[in-house]
Amino acid sequence: MKPHDMREMTQDELQQHHDTLMDELVNIRIKLAAKQLDNPLRIRVLRKEIARSKTVLRQKQLGAKPGEVQGVKK
16 A cells, blocks of 8 residues: 555554554464465565554654655754
8 A cells, every 4th residue: 555545544544454464464474484475575565564554653643744754854
């Protein structure tokens, strides 16, 4: 999911999406340990999407507008 799609979600929807991604990552790591994982690159994709969702969640908590960088003075 693209960041601009995430920014259109509410905080509750975004938190639910983040929780779903975390659950999927746990399941994939279990499959990896059991050597039943079909696509090991999915772990990397999930980790990046989790990072995106955390970033957008934090921006919403701080009240940032899309495209605005927090903590940078011009």
